[in-house]
Amino acid sequence: MNGVDILGYSAGFITTLTFLPQVIKTYKEKSARDISLNMFLIAAINEVMWIVYGFLKSDMVIVLTNVVVLGMSLTMIFFKLNYSRNMNS
Amino acid sequence: MNGVDILGYSAGFITTLTFLPQVIKTYKEKSARDISLNMFLIAAINEVMWIVYGFLKSDMVIVLTNVVVLGMSLTMIFFKLNYSRNMNS
Numbered sequence: 001m002n003g004v005d006i007l008g009y010s011a012g013f014i015t016t017l018t019f020l021p022q023v024i025k026t027y028k029e030k031s032a033r034d035i036s037l038n039m040f041l042i043a044a045i046n047e048v049m050w051i052v053y054g055f056l057k058s059d060m061v062i063v064l065t066n067v068v069v070l071g072m073s074l075t076m077i078f079f080k081l082n083y084s085r086n087m088n089s
Numbered sequence: 090m091n092g093v094d095i096l097g098y099s100a101g102f103i104t105t106l107t108f109l110p111q112v113i114k115t116y117k118e119k120s121a122r123d124i125s126l127n128m129f130l131i132a133a134i135n136e137v138m139w140i141v142y143g144f145l146k147s148d149m150v151i152v153l154t155n156v157v158v159l160g161m162s163l164t165m166i167f168f169k170l171n172y173s174r175n176m177n178s
Binding site (some may be wrong): 004007008010011014017018019020021022024025026029031032033034035036038039042043045046049050052053057063073 | 118146
């Protein structure tokens with residue numbers, strides 16, 4: 001594994017963590033008014049596409065990365081639908 | 090180009106659009122209180138890593154995809170820093 005590979009794996013690992021601060025913030029504050037539902041709907045559909053693509057390519061890195069991000073996207077969709085009513089929280 | 094390739098390119102194209110609904114919503118509403126700054130900071134750093142990786146691999150699809158998403162992430166960071174003071178907007 002050379003430096004370029006290490007960079008790629010590191011970038012992929014960080015990609016899986018991208019939505020985590022948003023999930024934690026929204027869970028703590030129970031407020032999602034400013035969050036775009038469409039963003040996380042597009043993300044979730046997109047991750048399903050990547051998971052199918054990963055399976056078809058037998059690329060488990062793509063599959064697993066996107067399973068993690070899909071889980072966080074679905075969590076954000078759930079939060080958005082449940083916490084958006086708290087207009088003044 | 091077979092069906093798997095088409096799926097991959099389609100998934101990549103949709104990836105570039107993921108942050109767009111959030112950028113539009115935040116621009117319109119001028120409110121970013123519920124947005125995680127850390128999420129977009131991590132995303133921006135991550136996209137720079139992917140851009141460098143794309144250059145090192147001579148993969149312009151990776152480079153261009155991440156340039157688009159980096160632009161949207163930097164826009165969201167700018168919005169977050171400017172609109173978070175509007176606590177009641």
